[in-house]
Structures are given as C-alpha cells and as structure tokens.
Amino acid sequence: MRIHILTLFPNMLSGPFSESIIKRAVDRGLVEIVIYNIRDYTSDRHHVVDDYPFGGGQGMVLKPEPISAAVESIKNEYEVSVILLTPQGRLFNQMVAEELAGYSEMILICGHYEGVDERVREHLVTDEISIGDYVLSGGELAAMVVVDAVVRQLPGALGAEEAVREDSHSSGLLEYPQYTRPRVFQGWEVPQVLLSGNHAEIARWRREQSIIRTLRRRPDLLERADLSREERMVLERMKRGEE
Ligand code: 6GU
Numbered sequence: 320m321r322i323h324i325l326t327l328f329p330n331m332l333s334g335p336f337s338e339s340i341i342k343r344a345v346d347r348g349l350v351e352i353v354i355y356n357i358r359d360y361t362s363d364r365h366h367v368v369d370d371y372p373f374g375g376g377q378g379m380v381l382k383p384e385p386i387s388a389a390v391e392s393i394k395n396e397y398e399v400s401v402i403l404l405t406p407q408g409r410l411f412n413q414m415v416a417e418e419l420a421g422y423s424e425m426i427l428i429c430g431h432y433e434g435v436d437e438r439v440r441e442h443l444v445t446d447e448i449s450i451g452d453y454v455l456s457g458g459e460l461a462a463m464v465v466v467d468a469v470v471r472q473l474p475g476a477l478g479a480e481e482a483v484r485e486d487s488h489s490s491g492l493l494e495y496p497q498y499t500r501p502r503v504f505q506g507w508e509v510p511q512v513l514l515s516g517n518h519a520e521i522a523r524w525r526r527e528q529s530i531i532r533t534l535r536r537r538p539d540l541l542e543r544a545d546l547s548r549e550e551r552m553v554l555e556r557m558k559r560g561e562e
Contacts, residue, residue, distance in 0.1 A: 320422065320473060321351045323393050324462055325386065326429040327368060329356045331459040341467060344476040352466065357381075360388040369433075378433030386428060386439050393426055400425040401445045403435065404458030404465070408447030411465060413488040415448065419465070420472035427465065429458030491544030493533045495525035530554060 324332060332354050344350050358366045369379035390401060400422055419425065450461040470476055498509040512524045530550060533540050534557060
C-alpha cells in the first residue's frame with residue numbers, strides 16, 4: 320500500500336510514522352508513506368497557499384491550485400482515492416479503516432478548519448473523513464489516526480501475539496479486562512479464574528466481561544455486535560436486571 324499525505328505542516332507527521340507498529344510495517348515494505356508540503360506546489364514567488372474568502376468572512380481558505388498540482392503530480396495509471404480530512408466528512412470507525420485497508424494507494428489531504436476551496440471537494444476529492452465530533456486545528460492529527468488504524472490491518476503488520484488478540488471493535492465488543500504479574504498488587508488481586516488454568520472457563524469469563532463492559536459503557540455498540548442467540552438472551556436478562 321502507498322499512502323500520500325498532503326499537508327502544510329510536514330514536521331507534524333514524521334514522528335509517529337517512525338515508531339512502533341507503523342515503523343515496522345514501513346520497514347517490512349507493507350506500506351510506503353510519502354509526505355508532501357502543499358507549499359512546494361505553489362507557483363508564485365511568495366508561495367501563497369491560502370487567501371481571503373470570496374463574499375467576506377472570518378479566516379482564510381486553502382487555494383485550489385497548489386492542492387490540485389500536488390494531487391496531479393501523484394496520480395498515476397492506477398486508481399487513487401483522494402481523501403480530504405475534514406470535520407464535515409463521514410465518521411471514521413473500524414469499518415471505514417477496514418475499507419481503506421483494501422486500497423492499494425490513497426492520497427490524504429489535511430484540511431484546515433477555516434476551509435478548503437469547495438472546488439477541491441467537488442472535483443478532486445473522492446471521499447471525506449472526520450475522526451469525531453470535535454474540531455481540530457488541522458487534518459494532520461486525523462491523518463495520523465487514519466494511517467495508524469489502517470496500517471495495523473495490513474497482513475503482517477502486527478506481531479504474532481498482537482494478531483491473535485481480538486481487538487476491541489472488530490467483534491463489535493469492547494475488550495475484556497487484562498492483568499499481568501504480580502498476582503497481588505497492594506492487596507488488589509487478579510480474578511481467580513485467570514489463574515485457574517482452565518482455558519474454557521477463562522474464555523467464557525472474558526467473553527462475558529466483554530459483553531458486560533460493552534453494555535455498561537457503549538450500549539450503542541451491542542445492536543451490531545457479533546453475539547450468539549444465548550448471549551443475546553443473557554444480555555436481555557442483564558438489561559432488565561439493571562433497570
Ligand atoms: Cl479530519 N479535521 C479537523 N480539522 N477536525 C476534525 C477532524 C478532521 N475530525 C474531527 N475533527
């Protein structure tokens with residue numbers, strides 16, 4: 320996979336991509352991340368990337384020409400998705416991450432909240448993504464979130480132990496509680512079942528904890544969660560018990 324990122328602040332982006340799972344994926348050749356400074360695609364002497372809004376109003380608007388020039392320089396014979404990161408986009412979640420993980424090449428454009436000339440949206444962009452209902456100063460942090468969530472899906476990106484672990488959200492449930500040594504820390508004990516060595520019992524306990532936790536914290540997730548008929552019945556009973 321190749322991910323191109325267009326930004327006005329390239330320095331914001333390099334750090335997170337040179338650490339941990341993303342770095343390993345890059346080193347293994349699973350993904351190539353190329354960062355472009357939009358300012359390098361200006362053609363005027365002062366390298367102007369933004370201008371006043373027609374019609375007046377607050378803030379500046381990103382000009383269409385540099386973004387267009389950058390996108391055109393990247394496009395090739397393959398189909399490339401052009402994704403604008405903006406609070407007006409569709410909400411990013413695990414399903415969208417899985418969708419993007421199927422692409423071989425994409426361009427992420429980091430917008431700025433004052434706005435991007437609407438013609439970029441209309442004629443260059445094929446998708447718009449927001450990472451949540453709050454306003455960031457720019458799309459850079461959102462691009463990092465998207466890249467992380469997408470890259471960790473690529474086959475071979477995770478180590479063996481990480482891969483078998485069932486992540487929150489892939490099953491539609493939150494994760495069960497985890498413990499490590501010591502068995503007793505400041506008098507606080509690890510649940511007995513985890514020390515029992517009974518793997519079937521442990522799996523059952525974890526599944527139950529996931530369901531309870533999801534019910535308490537994110538009941539909205541349960542509608543679409545992957546639950547058996549029995550689990551649905553237990554859940555209905557728990558819901559009634561809680562009321
Ligand atoms: Cl993608 N960009 C900005 N500027 N703010 C956001 C966002 C994106 N997603 C949530 N808030």
